[in-house]
Amino acid sequence: MIKVKYLILGGGPSGLTLANALVQRGENSVLLIEKESEAGGLCRSTDVDGWALDTGGGHFLDVRRPEVCEFLFRFMGPEEWDRYDRDSRIRLKGHEVSHPLEANIWQLPEYVQRQYLESIRAAGCNNGAAMPARFTEWIYWKLGERIAADYMIPYNKKMFADELDELGTYWLDKLPNVDYEDTLRSCREHHAYGTQPGHASFYYPKKYGYGEVFNRMAEELGDRIVYNAKVSTLDTDSHRITTKEGDEFEGNIVITTVPWNSFDSVTGISDEMMTKMRSLKHSSIEIRYFAEDAGTDAQWVYCPDPELPYHRILVRYNFCKGKGYWTETRSERTSMFKENEGGPVFMNEYAYPLNTMDKPVIMDRLLTFMNGRNIIGLGRWGEHSHFNSDVVIKKALELSKTLTD
Numbered sequence: 398m399i400k401v402k403y404l405i406l407g408g409g410p411s412g413l414t415l416a417n418a419l420v421q422r423g424e425n426s427v428l429l430i431e432k433e434s435e436a437g438g439l440c441r442s443t444d445v446d447g448w449a450l451d452t453g454g455g456h457f458l459d460v461r462r463p464e465v466c467e468f469l470f471r472f473m474g475p476e477e478w479d480r481y482d483r484d485s486r487i488r489l490k491g492h493e494v495s496h497p498l499e500a501n502i503w504q505l506p507e508y509v510q511r512q513y514l515e516s517i518r519a520a521g522c523n524n525g526a527a528m529p530a531r532f533t534e535w536i537y538w539k540l541g542e543r544i545a546a547d548y549m550i551p552y553n554k555k556m557f558a559d560e561l562d563e564l565g566t567y568w569l570d571k572l573p574n575v576d577y578e579d580t581l582r583s584c585r586e587h588h589a590y591g592t593q594p595g596h597a598s599f600y601y602p603k604k605y606g607y608g609e610v611f612n613r614m615a616e617e618l619g620d621r622i623v624y625n626a627k628v629s630t631l632d633t634d635s636h637r638i639t640t641k642e643g644d645e646f647e648g649n650i651v652i653t654t655v656p657w658n659s660f661d662s663v664t665g666i667s668d669e670m671m672t673k674m675r676s677l678k679h680s681s682i683e684i685r686y687f688a689e690d691a692g693t694d695a696q697w698v699y700c701p702d703p704e705l706p707y708h709r710i711l712v713r714y715n716f717c718k719g720k721g722y723w724t725e726t727r728s729e730r731t732s733m734f735k736e737n738e739g740g741p742v743f744m745n746e747y748a749y750p751l752n753t754m755d756k757p758v759i760m761d762r763l764l765t766f767m768n769g770r771n772i773i774g775l776g777r778w779g780e781h782s783h784f785n786s787d788v789v790i791k792k793a794l795e796l797s798k799t800l801t802d
């Protein structure tokens with residue numbers, strides 16, 4: 398059995414950042430366990446048809462967190478990245494309209510503009526109704542019947558789950574916030590107003606996919622990463638883990654970035670907590686390459702049409718090079734593709750943690766209990782939250798300071 402001070406589970410951006418930051422801060426007893434043969438997690442890329450493709454979906458580095466960019470630039474200098482302004486659109490009723498819809502209704506034909514303005518005007522939020530706790534109800538409350546039916550309900554069902562009703566609203570700071578006045582002003586002045594979504598400006602590598610920076614972080618760690626080692630059990634008393642391959646590791650502190658509901662067994666916790674942990678939900682996303690031209694100048698396009706299997710296309714020649722595009726499709730919908738349509742195909746079993754109504758309570762109890770035992774949940778899966786890579790990297794950098802100060 399191998400014993401170390403810091404045992405890190407999972408070699409995605411969270412684990413890689415924490416491991417590198419600890420080593421940079423002079424800690425040598427650091428070991429990272431990764432189930433795949435390479436690191437990078439959802440942020441991995443590969444070469445397809447002569448150019449990079451992000452196998453976990455479209456991945457862009459938001460410029461908003463300078464400390465994160467500065468950290469990543471240590472592995473891949475700023476001269477190796479291009480900076481872009483976001484151009485993302487929604488395919489709606491035969492038109493391509495900029496995202497977010499509420500700020501760009503003016504790009505649609507006038508009769509549709511009227512329908513959508515009326516939808517928002519009549520929505521609950523503009524008529525004194527209290528904000529609902531469920532996501533589906535929130536969509537109607539915020540944007541009204543028409544926009545819910547044409548766009549928000551079908552799109553979110555396609556991306557997250559058919560059971561949209563199970564989701565809460567506590568995570569909606571992720572979405573753009575455009576009020577009715579902003580929408581009216583946008584229509585009058587033909588310019589987007591309101592709080593815009595993330596990635597307004599982003600970096601993407603010039604010559605590679607996003608995964609390259611994480612390859613370099615992994616290289617820096619050398620034999621501090623154990624690959625092809627799938628964590629199977631966690632003993633919360635002894636801080637020991639075993640892998641599917643039969644190896645044992647122990648850490649004074651265990652930092653886990655792997656999904657809580659993916660452990661085969663966790664000992665030292667109550668049956669009730671185990672049941673709650675297992676009830677955490679996620680969705681799986683398939684990535685599929687198409688060599689054709691996507692017929693758009695946008696970097697990515699949201700596709701709410703329920704007849705199409707995928708919910709988003711990523712047009713790589715508009716943010717790196719090469720030809721073609723790739724689609725993102727929830728696993729349950731991939732059977733809608735025709736046989737041999739597109740390809741190659743990459744499946745990500747753990748793609749989106751689902752923000753179900755009871756998740757905040759479950760995670761609060763679980764993480765408080767684990768923290769008391771020197772087991773720390775970090776990253777998208779460690780906290781079971783929709784964090785983007787810049788957020789998990791920031792959190793990992795902060796944790797490295799807390800652990801070593």
Ligand SMILES: Cc1cc2nc3c(=O)[nH]c(=O)nc-3n(C[C@H](O)[C@H](O)[C@H](O)COP(=O)(O)OP(=O)(O)OC[C@H]3O[C@@H](n4cnc5c(N)ncnc54)[C@H](O)[C@@H]3O)c2cc1C
Binds near residue numbers: 784
């Ligand atoms: C479709 C999509 C689009 C996205 N777009 C963006 C974007 O544009 N910009 C952005 O910044 N972020 C984006 N994200 C979010 C980004 O992918 C995450 O923030 C980031 O990958 C989180 O890193 P992580 O290390 O916490 O988790 P992950 O990347 O999921 O890494 C977890 C690691 O743990 C490993 N692992 C899992 N189980 C085990 C086990 N039992 N034993 C050992 N190892 C295990 C996995 O193999 C993986 O390497 C997107 C996500 C998705 C799904």
